[in-house]
Amino acid sequence: xxxxxxxxxxxxxxxxxxxxxxxxxxxxxxxxxxxxxxxxxxxxxxxxxxxxxxxxxxxxxxxxxxxxxxxxxxxxxxxxxxxxxxxxxxxxxxxxxxxxxxxxxxxxxxxxxxxxxxxxxxxxxxxxxxxxxxxxxxxxxxxxxxxxxxxxxxxxxxxxxxxxxxxxxxxxxxxxxxxxxxxxxxxxxxxxxxxxxxxxxxxxxxxxxxxxxxxxxxxxxxxxxxxxxxxxxxxxxxxxxxxxxxxxxxxxxxxxxxx
Amino acid sequence: xxxxxxxxxxxxxxxxxxxxxxxxxxxxxxxxxxxxxxxxxxxxxxxxxxxxxxxxxxxxxxxxxxxxxxxxxxxxxxxxxxxxxxxxxxxxxxxxxxxxxxxxxxxxxxxxxxxxxxxxxxxxxxxxxxxxxxxxxxxxxxxxxxxxxxxxxxxxxxxxxxxxxxxxxxxxxxxxxxxxxxxxxxxxxxxxxxxxxxxxxxxxxxxxxxxxxxxxxxxxxxxxxx
Amino acid sequence: xxxxxxxxxxxxxxxxxxxxxxxxxxxxxxxxxxxxxxxxxxxxxxxxxxxxxxxxxxxxxxxxxxxxxxxxxxxxxxxxxxxxxxxxxxxxxxxxxxxxxxxxxxxxxxxxxxxxxxxxxxxxxxxxxxxxxxxxxxxxxxxxxxxxxxxxxxxxxxxxxxxxxxxxxxxxxxxxxxxxxxxxxxxxxxxxxxxxxxxxxxxxxxxxxxxxxxxxxxxxxxxxxxxxxxxxxxxxxxxxxxxxxxxxxxxxxxxxxxxxxxxxxxxxxxxxxxxxxxxxxxxxxxxxxxxxxxxxxxxxxxxxxxxxxxxxxxxxxxxxxxxxxxxxxxxxxxxxxxxxxxxxxxxxxxxxxxxxxxxxxxxxxxxxxxxxxxxxxxxxxxxxxxxxxxxxxxxxxxxxxxxxxxxxxxxxxxxxxxxxxxxxxxxxxxxxxxxxxxxxxxxxxxxxxxxxxxxxxxxxxxxxxxxxxxxxxxxx
Numbered sequence: 001x002x003x004x005x006x007x008x009x010x011x012x013x014x015x016x017x018x019x020x021x022x023x024x025x026x027x028x029x030x031x032x033x034x035x036x037x038x039x040x041x042x043x044x045x046x047x048x049x050x051x052x053x054x055x056x057x058x059x060x061x062x063x064x065x066x067x068x069x070x071x072x073x074x075x076x077x078x079x080x081x082x083x084x085x086x087x088x089x090x091x092x093x094x095x096x097x098x099x100x101x102x103x104x105x106x107x108x109x110x111x112x113x114x115x116x117x118x119x120x121x122x123x124x125x126x127x128x129x130x131x132x133x134x135x136x137x138x139x140x141x142x143x144x145x146x147x148x149x150x151x152x153x154x155x156x157x158x159x160x161x162x163x164x165x166x167x168x169x170x171x172x173x174x175x176x177x178x179x180x181x182x183x184x185x186x187x188x189x190x191x192x193x194x195x196x197x198x199x200x201x202x203x204x205x206x207x208x209x210x211x212x213x214x215x216x217x218x219x220x221x222x223x224x225x226x227x228x229x230x231x232x233x234x235x236x237x238x239x240x241x242x243x244x245x246x247x248x249x250x251x252x253x254x255x256x257x258x259x
Numbered sequence: 260x261x262x263x264x265x266x267x268x269x270x271x272x273x274x275x276x277x278x279x280x281x282x283x284x285x286x287x288x289x290x291x292x293x294x295x296x297x298x299x300x301x302x303x304x305x306x307x308x309x310x311x312x313x314x315x316x317x318x319x320x321x322x323x324x325x326x327x328x329x330x331x332x333x334x335x336x337x338x339x340x341x342x343x344x345x346x347x348x349x350x351x352x353x354x355x356x357x358x359x360x361x362x363x364x365x366x367x368x369x370x371x372x373x374x375x376x377x378x379x380x381x382x383x384x385x386x387x388x389x390x391x392x393x394x395x396x397x398x399x400x401x402x403x404x405x406x407x408x409x410x411x412x413x414x415x416x417x418x419x420x421x422x423x424x425x426x427x428x429x430x431x432x433x434x435x436x437x438x439x440x441x442x443x444x445x446x447x448x449x450x451x452x453x454x455x456x457x458x459x460x461x462x463x464x465x466x467x468x469x470x471x472x473x474x475x476x477x478x479x480x481x482x483x484x485x
Numbered sequence: 486x487x488x489x490x491x492x493x494x495x496x497x498x499x500x501x502x503x504x505x506x507x508x509x510x511x512x513x514x515x516x517x518x519x520x521x522x523x524x525x526x527x528x529x530x531x532x533x534x535x536x537x538x539x540x541x542x543x544x545x546x547x548x549x550x551x552x553x554x555x556x557x558x559x560x561x562x563x564x565x566x567x568x569x570x571x572x573x574x575x576x577x578x579x580x581x582x583x584x585x586x587x588x589x590x591x592x593x594x595x596x597x598x599x600x601x602x603x604x605x606x607x608x609x610x611x612x613x614x615x616x617x618x619x620x621x622x623x624x625x626x627x628x629x630x631x632x633x634x635x636x637x638x639x640x641x642x643x644x645x646x647x648x649x650x651x652x653x654x655x656x657x658x659x660x661x662x663x664x665x666x667x668x669x670x671x672x673x674x675x676x677x678x679x680x681x682x683x684x685x686x687x688x689x690x691x692x693x694x695x696x697x698x699x700x701x702x703x704x705x706x707x708x709x710x711x712x713x714x715x716x717x718x719x720x721x722x723x724x725x726x727x728x729x730x731x732x733x734x735x736x737x738x739x740x741x742x743x744x745x746x747x748x749x750x751x752x753x754x755x756x757x758x759x760x761x762x763x764x765x766x767x768x769x770x771x772x773x774x775x776x777x778x779x780x781x782x783x784x785x786x787x788x789x790x791x792x793x794x795x796x797x798x799x800x801x802x803x804x805x806x807x808x809x810x811x812x813x814x815x816x817x818x819x820x821x822x823x824x825x826x827x828x829x830x831x832x833x834x835x836x837x838x839x840x841x842x843x844x845x846x847x848x849x850x851x852x853x854x855x856x857x858x859x860x861x862x863x864x865x866x867x868x869x870x871x872x873x874x875x876x877x878x879x880x881x882x883x884x885x886x887x888x889x890x891x892x893x894x895x896x897x898x899x900x901x902x903x904x905x906x907x908x909x910x911x912x913x914x915x916x917x918x919x920x921x922x923x924x925x926x927x928x929x930x931x932x933x934x935x936x937x938x939x940x941x942x943x944x945x946x947x948x949x950x951x952x953x954x955x956x957x958x959x960x961x
Contacts, residue, residue, distance in 0.1 A: 012947050014897075018911055019940065021947035040951050045904070046897040051890060053851065053870060055877030059894035066898060094867070143852035176810040180850025186886070187848050188932025190497055193814045194850075195937065223937035226923055252940030254922030264569040267728070267782050271550045274789035280551055288551055292699045295734035298537050301530045301743070319753065378770050381684055397754040409771040410717045414710050432739040444563075444700050446765050446772045447717070450758040455710040458750070459622035459638060460668040461645050462512050468621055469676060469683070470710025470757065 005037040006124075009074035011067070011113075013084045014046045015215035016236075020251065023215065026242035027080045027116050033242075034124050041070040047084040052091060053182055061102075064092050068105050076123065077113040080238050081214050082145020083181070085115035090148050115145055116238060117213055121154035128161030131243035135233070138170040138207035140198070140221065142214035146174060155213060155237050162240060168205045172198070179220040195224040203230055211237045222252040297433045304395035304430035312395040313428045313478070319398025320476055323453030324466060327476045337369035339477045340420055344372075344385065347473075349418055353385040354378075357407045360389035361422060379412040386416035386471075392435045393428040393478075397452055400476070401435045404447035413449055419471040423478045486604065486632060488837050490821030493844035500815040505644045510813055513641060517807035520751025521858065528747065538741045539862045542798040545731050546789060552698040552731040553780070559701025563763030565776035573603035576781045580605060580690065580723060583777055584614045587720050589687035595705060595712030596620035597692025598636060598801060599725040599781055601823040602836065605690075616690075617682045619711035621675050628655045634817030634825060637749050637803040642816050645671060679711070689715035689773065693726040694800065695741065696778065699734040702762040703778060706745065706755040713759055721775035722761065728785045729797040735760075741800060744860035749802040784835050792871045796831050798861040805855035805865060811848055820845055827855035831868045839872060843881055846872035908949040915944025 008031050012024045024040075031038045048063035067088065071077045079085040092106040120126040137159065145151035159167050178184060178194025198221060202210055210225070210232050212218050222234035233250035272278055280288070304312050317327045328339050344351055352373040355361060366374055379386050388408060392401040400421055404410045413419060429435055432450070439448070455470030466472050489496060500506055525531040545552055557567040570576040576599075584592060592609065594600060594616055606616045606627065618627040622639035626632065628651050633639030640648070649665040656678055665671060691712045693703040703724045705712040716722040732738045746752040765772030788797055806812045806826025817825030822842070824832050830845040846869035855865045876882055896903040918924060918941020926934045933939060 017947040018907055019942045021943055021945060021950050024947040024951070040948070042904075042948070042952070043900045044948075045900050046893070048897070051894050053873065054882070054886075054890050055870065055873030055875070056890060056894065057874060059891070059898070062898045063894065066900070143850065143854070147853040147857055174854070176850050176852035176854070178810070178850065180852070183848070183850045185932060187494070187497070187811075188935065189494075189501060190811060190814055190848065191850075191932075192936035193501055194810055197814075219940050220937065222940050223923065223933070226938045226940075227925075227936065248943065249922060252923040252938055254918075254920050261569075263571050263575060266571060267569050267780070267786055268550045268553070270782065270786035271553075271728075271789060274786055274791070275547065275549075276790060280548065284548075285551065288548060289555075292555065292733060295699060295736045297736050298541075298740040299530055299533055301528060301534075303528070323753075323756070381680065399754055399758075404769060404772060405766075406768040406770055409769070410713065411771050414713050414717065432742070433736055436735045436739070444702070444762045446762060446769055447713075448760040448762075449713065450754065450760075451756065452752075452754045452758075453756050456708050456756055457621045457672060458708075459620075459625070459640050460648055460671055461509070462516055462638075462641065463668045465668050465672040467676060468672060468709035468711070469619065469679060469714055 005035055007075045008036040008038050009071045009077045010038050010040045011044060011047070011071065011077055011079045011084065011088070012040060013079060013081045013215065015219070016080055019215060019219060020236065022244065022248040023080055023236040023238050026236070026238040026244045027078065029242040029244065030116070030120060030129070030238060031078060034120060034126055039074070043070040047087040049084065049087040049091070050182055052087065052095065057095065061095055064095055064106070065102065068092070068102070068109050071109060074112065076119065077109065078116055078119045079113065080116040080236065082115050082142045082149055082151055083214050083216060085113060086144035086148035088113045115149050115151055115213065117154045117158060117241070118149055118151050121157060126158065129158055129241045131241055132163045133240045133245055134164040135209045136166050136168055136207045137209040137211050137240070138168045138202060138205045139173060139237070140170060140177060140210065140212040140217060141173045142212055142217045143176050145213050151213065158241055159211070159237070165240070168207045170201060170205055172201050177217045177220050179216040181216060184220065195220050199224045199228060199230065202232060208233060210234045211240060213237050218251050222250070226252045300431050300433055301396065307395070307430070309428070312430055313425055316393050316395040316398055316428045317476070317478060319395070320453070321398070323398060325398065325453050325474045325476055327478065329478045329480055331480055333364055333479055334368070336364045336422060336477055336479065337366050337372065340387065341369040341372055343420065343475055350384050353387055354380070354383040354412065354416065355387040356389065356409065356412050358389045359407060361387070364422070378409045379415040381415055383416045385418045385420065386412045387420045387422065388412050389422050390427060392438060393423050394432055394435055394450070395428055396431050399450050399452040402449045402451065403439065403445040405445055410447045410449065413451065414470045417467065417471055418473040418475070419454070420475045420477060423476055425479060425481045488822040488841055490833060490837065490842040490845055493819055493821060493848060496819040496821055497815040497848070500819045505647060506642045506816050508644060509642050510816055513807065514813040517751070521748060521804060521807070524747040524751040524753065531744065531747070534740060534744050535860055535862055538744050538860060539798060541732065541737045541740060542861060545733065546729065546794060546797055549728065549731060549789065552733060553728065555698040556696055556701055556731060559698065560763065560776070560778055563701055565701065565763045565778065568777060568779045570779060571782045573781070573783055576603045576725070576779055577605055577608045579779050580725070581609065581612055581614065583721060583723060584609070584688050587687055589614055591615045591617055591682065591686050592688040592690055593617050593619050593683055593686040593715040593719065594623070595689070595691035595707065595715045596623050596639070597690065597725050598823060599692055599727055600690065601633060602783065603781065617679070617686065619679050619683065619715055620707070621672065621709060624675060624679065625651060632818060632823060635803055635806060636801050636824065636828070642818060683714040683718055686715070686719050688721045688723060689719035690723045690725060691716055693724045693730050693778070694745070695732045695738050696726055696730045697732055697735060697738055700762055702760045704738060704758065704760050706742070706758050708756040710757050713757055716761060716773060717771055719773055721777065722764070722773035724761070724778045725781065726778060727781050727783070745800055745802050748804040748858065748860040788835060793831065793835060793868055795863050796828070796835070796868060798863055799828055799832070800861060802860060804858045804860065808854045808858045810852060810854070811850070827865045831865055831872070834872050839875055839879070840881065843872070843876050904946065904948050907946045911942040911946045912944055915942045918942065
């Protein structure tokens with residue numbers, strides 16, 4: 001009898017859902033290529049972080065309960081974002097610390113939840129991917145992925161296996177890009193300065209490609225780079241690892257002319 | 260004042276949702292204070308034999324702009340001090356603490372050293388003191404106040420020379436405390452790691468902010484060779 | 486000086502345009518982290534020491550009443566005096582009373598954040614006592630009448646030309662034509678001027694990094710030696726300390742000292758770590774005749790037992806602000822009061838109220854770098870979030886923002902509605918984004934699009950595409 005594939009529920013995240021479905025499809029491909037069966041529960045929208053970080057615990061709990069319900073039953077829940085991944089894996093526990101019944105279910109969900117690249121490398125023990133990407137890439141460590149979920153060496157390891165790609169370390173890779181969810185809306189001038197500093201670091205590497213694991217950071221950095229007229233292709237790491245970079249223009253770069 | 264005291268202690272207890280500690284709890288805490296235990300002590304110095312601790316002590320001291328000189332015998336100290344001062348064109352007039360640890364040094368061997376024993380004054384440019392211990396872990400001098408070692412002698416003169424004996428070097432601060440507990444707690448314990456400095460102007464390191472600009476250790480290797 | 490934390494956004498805007506400040510911040514943002522990293526790389530036990538330091542402080546906080554009482558007994562036994570002050574006013578009055586009794590004309594001061602917190606200097610001056618800051622950075626901001634902009638480097642926001650200008654304006658007894666171009670000359674001038682103040686002072690005031698219950702000792706940590714001259718040469722040594730400074734034993738404080746300097750400046754140990762125990766002994770030939778420890782509550786006891794208790798572990802090292810990307814762009818003055826950066830964002834609302842200081846815990850991306858470098862493992866972002874919860878309850882954030890969030894939460898908790906709305910929005914925005922694939926300007930998003938483009942959505946939502954593929958049998 002063939003082995004039963006690992007049943008993964010994909011939490012696609014609101015920013016991937018709205019801005020860049022390609023990342024969701026890249027995640028599905030990576031998971032399926034690695035032998036998982038992937039489902040996308042329909043009753044998903046947001047992880048609740050905007051409400052949570054704004055101090056609105058009630059709404060955060062409503063949305064979180066929805067996520068807990070929707071992702072019941074999967075072997076694993078995989079998220080192409082360190083920020084949403086961290087929300088589910090760490091902050092749901094804080095959120096429901098005062099509700100023992102839900103806390104237990106949140107704990108069960110947290111144990112099964114992983115950021116995408118961490119899942120591939122740490123759980124599925126993937127050593128390499130079969131993909132090609134011609135270019136010099138630099139990688140930004142999104143804060144939540146790095147500090148809440150320990151995502152650091154996994155993306156670099158898998159990127160090292162991509163044919164044609166060479167990786168140039170980004171000085172200050174671990175410094176926040178200034179997105180911060182609600183922060184960039186509340187404090188746009190400070191956010192803009194932070195992303196300007198980040199863009200300067202990126203350009204100084206001479207890389208032609210910027211990769212990261214979080215759409216919030218990517219939209220922020222891409223928006224700054226295009227405004228500055230810099231020729232850096234910005235993509236989610238999933239697109240490159242899945243070998244799907246050729247199927248979509250880089251973030252913020254526009255559609256090729258249709259002939 | 261005692262009303263404020265009672266209110267503050269009361270507020271603390273209310274916040275911690277309890278009354279004053281019970282006797283057994285108090286006794287436990289008092290016991291902990293009466294017999295202090297060491298926490299984790301880094302292996303850096305503690306794992307070394309004593310001779311290596313002395314080497315480490317001097318190496319760490321030099322890292323923070325302390326200058327060091329090792330001499331083999333007590334009798335070598337006056338020459339070491341005189342040479343240090345003349346090499347830097349520093350005055351040979353110095354104030355020396357009345358510390359008995361400095362008494363057996365044959366200062367008369369270098370008569371051009373004009374030595375006044377006593378408390379330092381602002382006009383004193385060079386001061387010589389002994390110390391209580393040398394902490395190898397970070398190249399730190401431990402000095403204690405007393406009638407024979409006024410604290411201001413460590414701070415007023417621009418140049419501070421400290422005579423250290425090899426057997427005074429210990430691995431860690433904890434060993435310094437163990438030794439100190441053999442006496443009464445002095446008014447001041449100074450841990451000194453290098454000369455005075457500031458980074459307050461454009462984050463640039465400048466020496467001699469208020470305390471000494473120069474710190475010099477003369478270490479007497481009084482341990483028998485192993 | 487009144488807090489200006491409520492004007493954080495304006496302060497920040499000014500700071501972003503301040504060339505001197507930006508120059509200083511550029512130096513700071515790489516310097517401190519590199520030095521800290523180098524120091525902890527040399528100490529394999531560093532992480533273990535952090536855990537121990539946290540445990541020591543947690544233990545103290547759980548038994549703070551005991552340790553304060555024990556400390557007081559020890560101080561009194563050695564001839565010192567402990568004063569208990571609930572409020573800044575009580576603390577100010579206590580200090581003034583000591584100064585008056587001793588007929589003090591000038592007092593020298595080592596660096597103490599508590600003195601800033603209670604606005605001691607202005608009060609002393611109003612009452613005929615002249616305070617002289619002796620920490621070089623504090624002295625500079627004193628003569629400029631500014632707040633400190635950093636907990637350990639108060640004048641870090643200035644360039645040397647600004648310092649020179651202030652020295653010229655203040656040290657009017659010196660030759661006006663003297664050269665003051667470089668840091669060594671400035672330091673030398675400060676040394677000479679302040680040496681005279683040290684010698685003339687009647688009373689010396691310092692803070693306390695730690696108060697040791699075992700021995701009734703207070704500890705200060707400096708690099709300049711100013712705190713030592715302050716307390717040794719005067720008739721009385723007054724220590725200002727908030728309640729949470731207690732540590733049980735000399736061994737316990739050694740543990741915390743090991744993580745302090747390394748976290749603050751990357752030094753192995755600060756140049757001067759000084760342990761002061763009581764007044765001079767009868768046989769001593771120097772030292773202060775009196776030793777006073779003035780404890781300030783000002784909200785600390787109320788923080789115990791709350792979700793903000795962990796903040797009381799703070800040892801004022803400054804590592805959090807040294808590593809904060811927001812602080813790195815706006816500096817300390819933007820925060821508008823005594824305590825800047827991440828620790829200020831948590832502490833300031835406690836001390837001046839969340840209505841005044843609400844911006845501070847909001848001006849964070851929760852990147853978590855502060856918590857990762859805090860030697861006492863304080864969960865700073867979590868406590869900033871608690872402040873946001875309190876503000877939300879009180880409806881203190883702007884209405885537009887609250888309604889926007891409410892709207893988002895409504896849609897997010899109704900997936901079918903959400904997915905219908907987003908299917909439409911993504912098509913519209915994708916279409917408007919055009920071949921360029923981005924927006925140079927977007928209504929309701931001016932803050933973003935002022936400095937950045939907004940990448941356009943691809944044009945379909947993932948959920949609608951996935952639903953389509955399922956219908957067409959493409960997906961599992």
